[in-house]
Structures are given as structure tokens and as C-alpha cells.
Amino acid sequence: MEQEPLLMIPGPVPIPQRVRAAMTRQAINHRGPEFGAAYAETVQTLKTLFGTVNELYIISGSGSAGMEAGVANFARDKRIVSLVNGKFGDRFAKIGARYGTVTTLESEWGTPLDLAALERELEAGAEVVTMVHNETSAGIKNPAPEVGKLARKHDALFIMDGVTSIGGDDVRMDEWGVDIAVVGSQKCLAAPAGLAAIAVGDRAWDRISEKRPFYLDMAAYRKSGKGSPMETPYTPAVPLFLALHEACKMIEEEGVAARIARHRRMADAVRAAAKGWGVDLFPTLDEHHAYSNTATAMRIPDGVTDNDLRGTVKKFGIEIAGGQDHLKGKIFRIGTMGGVGAQEILATLAAVQFALRKSGFAAGDGVEAAAGVLLG
Amino acid sequence: MEQEPLLMIPGPVPIPQRVRAAMTRQAINHRGPEFGAAYAETVQTLKTLFGTVNELYIISGSGSAGMEAGVANFARDKRIVSLVNGKFGDRFAKIGARYGTVTTLESEWGTPLDLAALERELEAGAEVVTMVHNETSAGIKNPAPEVGKLARKHDALFIMDGVTSIGGDDVRMDEWGVDIAVVGSQKCLAAPAGLAAIAVGDRAWDRISEKRPFYLDMAAYRKSGKGSPMETPYTPAVPLFLALHEACKMIEEEGVAARIARHRRMADAVRAAAKGWGVDLFPTLDEHHAYSNTATAMRIPDGVTDNDLRGTVKKFGIEIAGGQDHLKGKIFRIGTMGGVGAQEILATLAAVQFALRKSGFAAGDGVEAAAGVLLG
Incomplete structure (x- = not known):
């Protein structure tokens, strides 16, 4: 065999049988109450995993789409400082460069980030900091609480890639001063690939850009997400939402x-x-x-x-x-x-x-x- | 019961049992040969449905993400004329306005498009035409061959929303002079929601913008798509790809x-x-x-x-x-x-x-x- x-x-990662089975049911209307309830319940569990009371929405797209949503809505035309000590930090800097002016603070992959250099950049007027919390390319966990403190001190936004930490490691978005955090479905949540969840705090909402992309427009996610039933602005990947909902039930049970x-x-x-x-x-x-x-x-x-x-x-x-x-x-x-x-x-x-x-x-x-x- | x-x-639409069952298998590596072969086979069937020999790639996102990919890569900072006679035409015009200068030619929903006005706009220098082929909001099918002819005559790009026609109605992208066409997975293809396929012709590739989004960067899709095995630039929604692959097998059988x-x-x-x-x-x-x-x-x-x-x-x-x-x-x-x-x-x-x-x-x-x- x-x-x-x-x-x-x-x-x-391997997907539990229960989660895979959740995808086999017939298509349901994504503008109906059943879908809305599943979406809302999933969001509740995710907020716990993010350590946040902020608004949280789910995008049908990869973790990179989630990171881009953070940058394109909240860092457009801004001075961004990107902390890099691995492949995903590097990717985050590249996303930043599509929308703002990026200063990259690169350490050799797998070695510590330079927090002193970060503070200098913030003193020099950087408005946004991007960092990968858990850099799987090098097996290193970066200091989110320290970076959050520095960003707050200098009134900068802190956008954190939590794609491979949230759901598997201790994350405290609100306590650490993270303004925007993102997770991917196919990592610690043990759901299929294809969804990203993004939590956005008030300091970020207050600074949302006038110019925004369409599919990743966080104002549109917010508007649809506040409706009853809860909805997504565009057609969501329904089976993946149902799978993630089941995965979140398993997380609550554990x-x-x-x-x-x-x-x-x-x-x-x-x-x-x-x-x-x-x-x-x-x-x-x-x-x-x-x-x-x-x-x-x-x-x-x-x-x-x-x-x-x-x-x-x-x-x-x-x-x-x-x-x-x-x-x-x-x-x-x-x-x-x-x-x-x-x-x-x-x-x-x-x-x-x-x-x-x-x-x-x-x-x-x-x-x-x-x-x-x-x-x- | x-x-x-x-x-x-x-x-x-209802999803056949075979297609739903394709999603239940364990996660497979999306950088491996099995995924690559499924992606490549799916692309072959879709090219037939599009009526094209152009390159075609699959995006993990809704039909709207596909439309935005067309506009953001190939119509950025350009003069766009948007034909509107229903809700999705209206959405297409809104996507255009995020990236270029849009002139909207709106007819009452469900009534014919104004082709004479289109020709005047093209004569006045419009560089891109957007149109929804099959406008489900009003039950009307718009004249893609005529619009394609006008666009070619005036050397404009023609971006067509084929979200609800491709796979269910006769579409001849190459014969009609369509430069970019998009379909959604959850319509005539009878697969789950969450994927968009986009075909791009040479005239469009020749005019690709220097400034592009990240997740929807068609140059990145092209690069990964030409690799062996065929890949996507970012983590794809694997179960949805496997489902669409099965749906395409059923289309070939029919x-x-x-x-x-x-x-x-x-x-x-x-x-x-x-x-x-x-x-x-x-x-x-x-x-x-x-x-x-x-x-x-x-x-x-x-x-x-x-x-x-x-x-x-x-x-x-x-x-x-x-x-x-x-x-x-x-x-x-x-x-x-x-x-x-x-x-x-x-x-x-x-x-x-x-x-x-x-x-x-x-x-x-x-x-x-x-x-x-x-x-x-």
C-alpha cells in the first residue's frame, strides 16, 4: 500500500481528515447566513491566536497577499524600514518597494536583526516597520515585542508577518504593539493553503491610504465584514473557509x-x-x-x-x-x-x-x- | 432527509461529487512534479475553452482578482474606456479607475453597449478597452468580436471579463482579438470558488507595465509558470487546483x-x-x-x-x-x-x-x- x-x-503541513472532509460538501451561498456564521466564528478563534481585539478579516489568497494588503493599504508612499534576516523578510522588503520607499536593514540570514540601526532609522523619520516574526528560511524567531516598542516610541506603524508563528507560538499582537499582523492558513493552523487572515489596529485604520488596490482593499473587507451576515467583498474560496472553520474548531478543542x-x-x-x-x-x-x-x-x-x-x-x-x-x-x-x-x-x-x-x-x-x- | x-x-454553481472529492486528499508539495503536472494539464483544457494559444496562468483569488491582474499589469496609467451595461461592467470600470484614467460608456443595465461611442473614444486615443462578455446581472451577452475588431483597428488593448461565459459559451479569444481574458472557477467550469485563470496575448506582454502589484504580478506568474515543474509564484490554494483539475477532466470527457x-x-x-x-x-x-x-x-x-x-x-x-x-x-x-x-x-x-x-x-x-x- x-x-x-x-x-x-x-x-x-498535513491536514487533519476532519478539515479535509469539511471541503466536500456542496457549494453554499457565500452571501448567506451559514457562510457568515462560519466566517464570524473563525474570526473569533483567530483573534485569540493573534492576541488581539482588533478587527480581523480573511482574504482568499496566500500569506503574501496578506502581507501586500498590509503594505498597500497602510504603507503606501511612506518611508518603510524593512528588517531582513531571511527569505521572507527579503520578500517583505520587496513588497514594500512596490508601494513605498524602503530602507532595508539586512543581517546575514539566520543572525540577529540590528535593533540599534532600526532605532536610528525611526529617529530619522521612518513611518512603517516591517518584520517577519518567525523566519522559517533560517529557523530564527525575531523580537516582536522589542520592535513593537521601538515603533510605538517613534509613532511608526509596525506590520508583522506572523504567517508561521500565529497558531503555533505565543503571539500577543496588542500587548506587543503590532499594528497589522498576518497569518497563512497552511502553516500552524493546519488548514489547506489559500487563505490569509489580517488583523488591523486602530492606529493603522486611522492612517489608511486614499489610494488602495481593489482585490486587497481593506476598506472593502471592513465594510463587508461588518455586514450581517458577515461577508467578504468578492467571492471567497468557500471550501477553504469551511476547512479553516473546522481547523479552528479543532484548535478550540485542543x-x-x-x-x-x-x-x-x-x-x-x-x-x-x-x-x-x-x-x-x-x-x-x-x-x-x-x-x-x-x-x-x-x-x-x-x-x-x-x-x-x-x-x-x-x-x-x-x-x-x-x-x-x-x-x-x-x-x-x-x-x-x-x-x-x-x-x-x-x-x-x-x-x-x-x-x-x-x-x-x-x-x-x-x-x-x-x-x-x-x-x- | x-x-x-x-x-x-x-x-x-453545484459542484460535481468527483470534483469535491478531489479536495480531500492530503496536502501535496506545490513545488513538486505532481502539482506541476496537474497545473499544466488544467491550463491545456482552459486554453481550449478560451479559444487561445496564448499563455495562461491560474491565480488563487476570485474573478475580480483576475480582472485586477489584467488592469494592474497592462493598463496602468493608461487611458481606459470601460463599457458598462450591468453590475460587473461597473465593477470593471471601478477596477480600472484604481490604475488608469477611465472613461465610462454606460448604457442602462441590460441594454446594448454604444459601439459608436466606443469608436469615438478609440479615435480620441483610448489605449485600453474593458468589457464584460456575459453580464449576468442583466442576462445579456455583449459583442466581443465587434469590440475586439474596433480595439485592434485603433491599436488598443482589449481586456475581456469572460468570468461567466468561458466554459459555457462559445469564446474565441484569438479570433476575436481579445488581448487579455479571465475566467472564474465557480461558474461554467463547475469547480469551487477561489481561482481565476487569465490568458495574456503577445500584444499585452509587449506593453506590460514597469510598475506592478506583487501578488498579482503577471511577470512573476509567467516566470514560475515557465519553470519545470510548472509552479505559481506564491503558495497556491492547492485543494482548489486539484478540484479544478478534476473539473477540467470532466469537461474533456463531455x-x-x-x-x-x-x-x-x-x-x-x-x-x-x-x-x-x-x-x-x-x-x-x-x-x-x-x-x-x-x-x-x-x-x-x-x-x-x-x-x-x-x-x-x-x-x-x-x-x-x-x-x-x-x-x-x-x-x-x-x-x-x-x-x-x-x-x-x-x-x-x-x-x-x-x-x-x-x-x-x-x-x-x-x-x-x-x-x-x-x-x-
């Missing part, structure tokens, strides 16, 4: 705190495995930065090739991720997001351990170390 | 000519029913315009209210559409799109006939007339 492949990449603890435990287990193997974690940290709890990046040991490592793992029906762009061949990454648990982690780590040893690397027993962590 | 509601509105003939026959049947009832069709035609084959708009007879009419029909589990905006309460509309056939048409027409009579309107036997048409 051929198994379905197990995706242990930093999203998309409990948000338990879900975040589970994600942290899974990442701890992977890090324990790396230590057991004698494989280096990729990021370089300082007191403001931490390892990601939803994607762990490790250096590929000398003498092992990316192809051999991931190719062997794939023979077990398990996909892990390589490095992106200039990190290709240098690192490998394991996602610990969504609904996965001990079974998937153990299988993946056992496959990686086998692959490392097969390639001639004398890996210690990381699986044993991880198993201990998983049992707490 | 409660039945699932039957959507006989001008989209979304055959394109048979599918278009079926749509025409269904619309003929609805029009025959209207005649049998003594209910007026809404559009006013001239020699260039025709009744829509995918949505039929009829006037609500005097003495019948929209609420009573559609409310009674809904008691049978069938949803038909009312009028939009200023046509609310004045017309009702029946969609004949996608996979529906004689069973759904007969049920719907029988319910409408019952509702008309219940409201005191002495409707003739439209159902009998329609049944005759359905059997050919």
Missing part, C-alpha cells in the same frame, strides 16, 4: 495554550535530536532572538549532500525541506507545525538519523534524545 | 462543443419557460447583442414580490437569484452553468411556476414548454 507523503516542511506548548515541545525534541546527532543548529542568537518553535534549521554536516540526505528521507515517504536561495545545500529544515505530533516527529527524526549515518556521518542517537523530550 | 440546497444562481450546446439548450429551455409563463425577459437587444446562455434575467410580474417568488422557490431547497443594486425587486435570475442538466432545470422551473401562480400571477405552462426544448 502506498502511503500519502508526510510533509514535514515549514508548511504546507486549547490555545496546549497547542502552543505542543509546538514548543516538538521543536525542543528536534533540537534535542540535533544535539544528539552532533549536528549544528543554523541560527546565531543574541538575547533578543530565539530558535523558531515551528521550523528548525540545521547545518548539513561536512561530507553529507543535501540530495543524499533528503533523498533518503523521502524514500520513507517523508519530505523535509532544504535551504532556500544561497542556503541551498548548506542547511536542512524540519517543520513542526499544525496537527503533527509524536508519531510524525519520531518517524521523521528516525529517517534523518538513518540518512545521516548512511551518508557516512557518525550521528549519535538523536532519536533517543528526542523521544525523551516528547514524553516530557 | 434534508437535501443540500440546489444553487441555481449565476454562480457559484467535450467542449457538447458542453457549450448543453448550456445553450438549458438557457433556451428557461427562455421557453418564460414565454410559456408570460413573463418578460429583461434585456433589450440589438443586432450585436444576445441573451446570455448562462444566466437568464426575467422581469418580476406586477403583483408578485421578489420575497414571495424567491421565498417560495427556496422552500423546495432551490436558490434562484434576485436583481442586484437598482434592479433588486425588479428582476429575477436563473443560472444555467456548469454541470447542471435537465433534472435541475425542470425542478427549478416547476418551483418558479408554482411560486408565480401562488402569488396570483396567471402563469401559463412554462414547464411543459421547457421540457420540450430540453428533449430537443
Whole structure:
């Protein structure tokens, strides 16, 4: 029997059967009360995960569409400072450049952001800060609370990419001073790819641009979202909304705190495995930065090739991720997001351990170390 | 037993079981060969339906996102003339106004477009024409071949909204001189809502704007689409792609000519029913315009209210559409799109006939007339 492949990449992640089944029902009218109620309930759960009481709307589009909505509506023709220490930070800077004047503060991928340089830019008049909270390309978690504090101090807007943290790690949008935050459906929420949720605070609404795109016009989302029933301005991807609604029900059943603890435990287990193997974690940290709890990046040991490592793992029906762009061949990454648990982690780590040893690397027993962590 | 509601509105339409089932499989990697092959096969079928050999890409977003992609990439900062005789023409003009300078040529909804005025605008230097091919808000089909000819004569680009015609009616993008055409997944293709396909001809590619949006950047779609495997630039709505792929397989099995003939026959049947009832069709035609084959708009007879009419029909589990905006309460509309056939048409027409009579309107036997048409 051929198994379905197990995706242990930093999203998309395996989708629980219940969530997939939610998509099979017949088309419903997206202007009717049933759709509106599902939308509204989903928004409530997401607000909890964002740590916000702000308005929150769902866009039929990828996480990048959500980031663009934040920039195009609230940073147009403004001075933007973009913090970059990985691929998605880089993408965020590129989105910014389509709409405003961007100063990029780039650190080497996987190394700490330069908060002192950020403060200088804010003192020099930057109006918007963009940052990726959890940079899966490098396995690093960036200091949202510190950046939020600096942005507030200088009256700048803070737009945060929470695509791979919200729902899997502790996020406190309001407490941290984040003005706009975005999550993608296919990461920690364990729903299919294709939706982005965006929360927008009052400071951002007060500064919304007169010139806005059409499909990503947040004023239109706001108007339709405040109707009864709750609606989207344009035809939504109905099956994906129904799937995300079901995924949110599962999140409520698990409990948000338990879900975040589970994600942290899974990442701890992977890090324990790396230590057991004698494989280096990729990021370089300082007191403001931490390892990601939803994607762990490790250096590929000398003498092992990316192809051999991931190719062997794939023979077990398990996909892990390589490095992106200039990190290709240098690192490998394991996602610990969504609904996965001990079974998937153990299988993946056992496959990686086998692959490392097969390639001639004398890996210690990381699986044993991880198993201990998983049992707490 | 409660039945699932039957959507006989001008989209979304009922989705065949096979298409819905295609969404239930586990997440697959959208950068892998399996996804790429499904994307490429889907594109091939869509090109046939568009009547084009042009490049065609699929956007994870609604039909409106597709229209905006056309305008934002190819009509930015240009002089646009927008033909409007219904709600979607009006929306298209609004999208145009976000990016260029729009002259709107508005006819009363459901009445013919003013082709003489269009020619005057083109002579005066308009660079882009936008038109909705099939205006479901009013049940009218607009003259794409004539507009294409005029646009070519004056070297303007012609962007056509084929959201509700492509896949259900005869469309010949290349023969008609359409430079950019767009379809939505949830209309004649009988797939779930959430995807738009856009075909772009060489004349348009040659004029692509330097300034482009990010998520809807057609140059990015082109670059990823030409890769091997075929990819999308940002994470696609994977389940919707798999569903559209299955829907396209069903279209190939039916055959394109048979599918278009079926749509025409269904619309003929609805029009025959209207005649049998003594209910007026809404559009006013001239020699260039025709009744829509995918949505039929009829006037609500005097003495019948929209609420009573559609409310009674809904008691049978069938949803038909009312009028939009200023046509609310004045017309009702029946969609004949996608996979529906004689069973759904007969049920719907029988319910409408019952509702008309219940409201005191002495409707003739439209159902009998329609049944005759359905059997050919």
C-alpha cells in the first residue's frame, strides 16, 4: 500500500481528515447566513491566536497577499524600514518597494536583526516597520515585542508577518504593539493553503491610504465584514473557509495554550535530536532572538549532500525541506507545525538519523534524545 | 432527509461529487512534479475553452482578482474606456479607475453597449478597452468580436471579463482579438470558488507595465509558470487546483462543443419557460447583442414580490437569484452553468411556476414548454 507523503516542511503541513472532509460538501451561498456564521466564528478563534481585539478579516489568497494588503493599504508612499534576516523578510522588503520607499536593514540570514540601526532609522523619520516574526528560511524567531516598542516610541506603524508563528507560538499582537499582523492558513493552523487572515489596529485604520488596490482593499473587507451576515467583498474560496472553520474548531478543542506548548515541545525534541546527532543548529542568537518553535534549521554536516540526505528521507515517504536561495545545500529544515505530533516527529527524526549515518556521518542517537523530550 | 440546497444562481454553481472529492486528499508539495503536472494539464483544457494559444496562468483569488491582474499589469496609467451595461461592467470600470484614467460608456443595465461611442473614444486615443462578455446581472451577452475588431483597428488593448461565459459559451479569444481574458472557477467550469485563470496575448506582454502589484504580478506568474515543474509564484490554494483539475477532466470527457450546446439548450429551455409563463425577459437587444446562455434575467410580474417568488422557490431547497443594486425587486435570475442538466432545470422551473401562480400571477405552462426544448 502506498502511503500519502508526510510533509514535514515549514508548511504546507498535513491536514487533519476532519478539515479535509469539511471541503466536500456542496457549494453554499457565500452571501448567506451559514457562510457568515462560519466566517464570524473563525474570526473569533483567530483573534485569540493573534492576541488581539482588533478587527480581523480573511482574504482568499496566500500569506503574501496578506502581507501586500498590509503594505498597500497602510504603507503606501511612506518611508518603510524593512528588517531582513531571511527569505521572507527579503520578500517583505520587496513588497514594500512596490508601494513605498524602503530602507532595508539586512543581517546575514539566520543572525540577529540590528535593533540599534532600526532605532536610528525611526529617529530619522521612518513611518512603517516591517518584520517577519518567525523566519522559517533560517529557523530564527525575531523580537516582536522589542520592535513593537521601538515603533510605538517613534509613532511608526509596525506590520508583522506572523504567517508561521500565529497558531503555533505565543503571539500577543496588542500587548506587543503590532499594528497589522498576518497569518497563512497552511502553516500552524493546519488548514489547506489559500487563505490569509489580517488583523488591523486602530492606529493603522486611522492612517489608511486614499489610494488602495481593489482585490486587497481593506476598506472593502471592513465594510463587508461588518455586514450581517458577515461577508467578504468578492467571492471567497468557500471550501477553504469551511476547512479553516473546522481547523479552528479543532484548535478550540485542543486549547490555545496546549497547542502552543505542543509546538514548543516538538521543536525542543528536534533540537534535542540535533544535539544528539552532533549536528549544528543554523541560527546565531543574541538575547533578543530565539530558535523558531515551528521550523528548525540545521547545518548539513561536512561530507553529507543535501540530495543524499533528503533523498533518503523521502524514500520513507517523508519530505523535509532544504535551504532556500544561497542556503541551498548548506542547511536542512524540519517543520513542526499544525496537527503533527509524536508519531510524525519520531518517524521523521528516525529517517534523518538513518540518512545521516548512511551518508557516512557518525550521528549519535538523536532519536533517543528526542523521544525523551516528547514524553516530557 | 434534508437535501443540500440546489444553487441555481449565476454562480457559484453545484459542484460535481468527483470534483469535491478531489479536495480531500492530503496536502501535496506545490513545488513538486505532481502539482506541476496537474497545473499544466488544467491550463491545456482552459486554453481550449478560451479559444487561445496564448499563455495562461491560474491565480488563487476570485474573478475580480483576475480582472485586477489584467488592469494592474497592462493598463496602468493608461487611458481606459470601460463599457458598462450591468453590475460587473461597473465593477470593471471601478477596477480600472484604481490604475488608469477611465472613461465610462454606460448604457442602462441590460441594454446594448454604444459601439459608436466606443469608436469615438478609440479615435480620441483610448489605449485600453474593458468589457464584460456575459453580464449576468442583466442576462445579456455583449459583442466581443465587434469590440475586439474596433480595439485592434485603433491599436488598443482589449481586456475581456469572460468570468461567466468561458466554459459555457462559445469564446474565441484569438479570433476575436481579445488581448487579455479571465475566467472564474465557480461558474461554467463547475469547480469551487477561489481561482481565476487569465490568458495574456503577445500584444499585452509587449506593453506590460514597469510598475506592478506583487501578488498579482503577471511577470512573476509567467516566470514560475515557465519553470519545470510548472509552479505559481506564491503558495497556491492547492485543494482548489486539484478540484479544478478534476473539473477540467470532466469537461474533456463531455467535450467542449457538447458542453457549450448543453448550456445553450438549458438557457433556451428557461427562455421557453418564460414565454410559456408570460413573463418578460429583461434585456433589450440589438443586432450585436444576445441573451446570455448562462444566466437568464426575467422581469418580476406586477403583483408578485421578489420575497414571495424567491421565498417560495427556496422552500423546495432551490436558490434562484434576485436583481442586484437598482434592479433588486425588479428582476429575477436563473443560472444555467456548469454541470447542471435537465433534472435541475425542470425542478427549478416547476418551483418558479408554482411560486408565480401562488402569488396570483396567471402563469401559463412554462414547464411543459421547457421540457420540450430540453428533449430537443
